[in-house]
Amino acid sequence: MWGERAIALARSLEETDIVLDARINIAQADGLACDEDSQERLWRCFEEARTADFEELACKAITNLAWIARLRRDVQAARRAIAVGLEYVSERGRERPRSYLLCYRAQMDLAGGAWDAATETAAEVLRSDQASVLPRVMASIVLGLVRARRGDPGADEALNAAAALVERSEGLGSEQVAAGRAELAWLEHDRDGVERVTAAALASDEAAVSPLGLADLVIWRRRAGLAVDPCPEELGGPHALEVSGDPAGAAAAWRELGCPYEAALAVLNSGDVDALRAARVVLVALGARPAAAILAQRLREHGERVTTGPRPRTRDNPAGLTPRELEVLPLLAEGLRNTEIADRLVVSPKTVDHTSPRSCAS
Secondary structure, three states, X not given: OHHHHHHHHHHHOOOHHHHHHHHHHHHHHHHHOOOOOHHHHHHHHHHHHHXXXXXXXHHHHHHHHHHHHHHOOOHHHHHHHHHXXXXXXXXXXXXXXXXXXXXXXXXXXXXXXXHHHHHHHHHHHHHOOOOOHHHHHHHHHHHHHHHHHHOOOOHHHHHHHHHHHHHHOOOOOHHHHHHHHHHHHHHOOOHHHHHHHHHHHHHOOOOOOOHHHHHHHHXXXXXXXXXXXXXXXXXXXOHHHHHOOOHHXXXXXXXXXXXXXXXXXXXXXXXXXXXXXXXXXXXXXXOOHHHHHHHXXXXXXXXXXOOOOOOHHHHHOOXXXXXXXXXXXXHHHOOOOHHHHHHHHOOOHHHHHHHOOHHHHO
């Protein structure tokens, strides 16, 4: 209502830029409330701002557009906005919106299963001295989730780094950190950890106000077999279908959005053996070892025989090295010390000590 009043007043004063700013704010708010039309309206605002040479507003519109698409896990829509936005802000040397768009790209690569690319972009954000706190929070979460989903060391370390940054940003990003920690706890079969993290986040003054953000917290409680207070109508995105008892519908919605990992996890409690088998194939192909192991256990509970073997990437490597060891090995060959390798890979020296393939380098 206040946004519409601002538009009416600005129009009466012929303040075109203020009208456009108010329209962007309204579309952003509507997008958080899952309004299907909000993204198209933000595109129109961006084009109008770009045409009128309102550079600040154009940056705001395209960044918010990418943010809303990212919250919705709409990989295709987000990548389109991110690509257009990065070209626009890079040409104008706008480093602040560029850091946001880069972290959104890392998040979309994470959602789309391009985990190597997600890691590279997240590391780029963390290396930049121009990135503000919130993009650094999100980049650290991406690194933590890639490591957690692959079963690599250092997931806790990255999520703790994100939490430390949240404290400096007055709570901004706290929901994403909580959701990341809940996922890590779930992957480690730590039901109490899921309960502790999600309960604290949902009860805090900084609890998610967006249905999409709320869903990210609630879904891990559902998957851990914990009580879920919000009804599906309060949630946003495919998670609402999973919570309401429609795992097949949720999986289909995630696949349509381009999110294979989420689609696979959506059928976890379905009891459909064929769906569980197909989901496990997807997880194995992604290199998601912990989740694939959980799916395998569910299949065994249904009386299915499941064979396991070496991790695909390790099996395909003649030396039997893990992906992390393959990252460390060429840096060792360059003569870098562990502390230097840690800086290059954005991990701790302890992690490098743990994963260095010394026997192969000698």
